[in-house]
Amino acid sequence: MSISSHSTAPAPASESAEEAAETRSGLVRTLTTILLNVSVLTALLVYFGWVRSDRMAAELGIDESILQMSVEDYLLRSVRSVFVPVLFVGLAALAWVGFDRWWTGRRARDVHDPIATWFARWMWAIALGVIVGGLLLGYIGLAWTFIAGPLIAAGGLLLIAYGFRLRASLPGAVAVSSTTEAVFRGATALLVAVGVFYSAHNYAIVEGTSLAADYERVVATLPGVEVDSAHPLDLTAPGVVALCRSEGEDTRYRYTGLRLLDRTGGNYWLVSDGWTREYGAVMALPTNGDGTRFTFVRDMDGQRDSGTFAPCDSGTPATGSVE
Numbered sequence: 001m002s003i004s005s006h007s008t009a010p011a012p013a014s015e016s017a018e019e020a021a022e023t024r025s026g027l028v029r030t031l032t033t034i035l036l037n038v039s040v041l042t043a044l045l046v047y048f049g050w051v052r053s054d055r056m057a058a059e060l061g062i063d064e065s066i067l068q069m070s071v072e073d074y075l076l077r078s079v080r081s082v083f084v085p086v087l088f089v090g091l092a093a094l095a096w097v098g099f100d101r102w103w104t105g106r107r108a109r110d111v112h113d114p115i116a117t118w119f120a121r122w123m124w125a126i127a128l129g130v131i132v133g134g135l136l137l138g139y140i141g142l143a144w145t146f147i148a149g150p151l152i153a154a155g156g157l158l159l160i161a162y163g164f165r166l167r168a169s170l171p172g173a174v175a176v177s178s179t180t181e182a183v184f185r186g187a188t189a190l191l192v193a194v195g196v197f198y199s200a201h202n203y204a205i206v207e208g209t210s211l212a213a214d215y216e217r218v219v220a221t222l223p224g225v226e227v228d229s230a231h232p233l234d235l236t237a238p239g240v241v242a243l244c245r246s247e248g249e250d251t252r253y254r255y256t257g258l259r260l261l262d263r264t265g266g267n268y269w270l271v272s273d274g275w276t277r278e279y280g281a282v283m284a285l286p287t288n289g290d291g292t293r294f295t296f297v298r299d300m301d302g303q304r305d306s307g308t309f310a311p312c313d314s315g316t317p318a319t320g321s322v323e
Contacts, residue, residue, distance in 0.1 A: 044197065048081040049074030051204040059212030062282050068265025081204040085151055085196055092155055096162070103166070120170055123163030131156030134195075143206045147199055154195025161188045219275050222259035223296050225268070229253045230291030237281035238274025243309035254309045260296065263287065268294060 050064070053074065057064040106116040134153030137145040161184070167173060176184075227233065232253055235242070239257040246252075261269040267284040275281070285292065 042075075044200075045078040045082060046071055046074045047078075048200055048204045049076070049078035051201060052077050052081060052208040055205050055208030056212045059209055060215065060282065061280060066284075067262065067269065068267070070264070073264055078204070081200050081207060084203055085147075085199040088148075088151060089196065096158075100162075107169070117170065120163075120166035123166050124160055127156045127159030127163050129156075130159055143210070147203045147206060150195045150198035150202065154192045154199070157188050157191050157195065161185065216276055216280075219259055219271060219273065222261070222271075224256075224298065225258040225260050225270055226295040226297055227255040227258060227270075227285065228293040228295065229255075229289075233285070233292075235270075235283055237272035237283065238276070238279065239272040240274075242312045244312040245309045252309075253312070258283075 050069075053067065053069060054064040057067065103116055103119060106113045110116075131153050134149050134151070134156055136149075137152060138149035140146075164184075168175065227235070230250070230252060233255060235255045235258070241256045243254040243256065244251050245254070257273045258270045259273065259275075261271050261282060263269070266287055268287055270283045270285065271280060285294075287294075
């Protein structure tokens with residue numbers, strides 16, 4: 001009897017260690033499975049790129065659909081929307097590792113350590129406070145709170161899962177079934193993924209709005225464009241100047257005072273030097289238009305030379321400049 005009792009005594013401790021390791025790694029595996037699914041990840045990146053482009057286009061006074069962006073365009077515009085939330089997730093994970101090492105060290109030195117016991121007993125309450133705080137942040141109205149709110153609430157959900165694990169280490173704690181534990185981990189992972197998704201979604205909205213809000217200030221820094229055409233294009237917007245040059249019986253037209261907004265859907269999207277939020281026109285010209293040539297100009301000191309072109313007369317097909 002004494003041999004049997006001695007051989008079976010270590011089993012509960014071994015099983016407890018294995019269960020703790022499984023609890024720590026299970027949630028990470030679930031999250032990794034969701035986030036590293038290529039199809040899901042690509043769809044999310046395209047969506048965030050669309051949100052950013054749609055918000056910016058709306059603020060500029062156009063509909064995003066007319067830009068005819070491709071999947072690649074959306075992907076390139078979604079990088080920052082995903083990078084920033086993921087960066088903060090990584091920093092929060094490192095902070096959690098540090099806390100877990102601290103807590104584990106205190107428990108290893110003294111299983112009855114009052115501070116470690118207090119955190120094990122009340123971590124769930126701290127986590128609830130973090131969740132409520134994250135939800136309330138979204139209603140403050142600031143850009144950073146709009147972005148951080150869902151991310152903080154998602155962190156609170158992870159703290160609840162961590163708090164339950166700490167509480168299970170207390171004497172007299174009631175164990176839960178493996179099925180309940182699996183359902184709990186899966187639900188937590190799903191809700192955390194939703195929180196990270198909404199944080200990235202909100203960042204895309206803020207970024208698109210910010211780009212549009214600053215657009216009037218940065219128009220002058222965009223690449224300058226001169227459009228030469230064998231036919232009148234009637235590009236009329238504040239700041240656009242129409243120039244003409246006779247070539248025998250034909251007339252060549254040049255339009256200056258234009259800036260490149262984007263190149264998508266086989267078109268150059270142009271705005272004028274005089275673009276404002278009160279009145280601003282967005283013009284589309286095919287990149288391979290017949291008889292049309294685009295010259296991209298960097299003129300920091302106003303050294304532009306119109307050459308043999310002169311302002312169009314009122315009798316020519318071109319309508320002249322619009323100031």
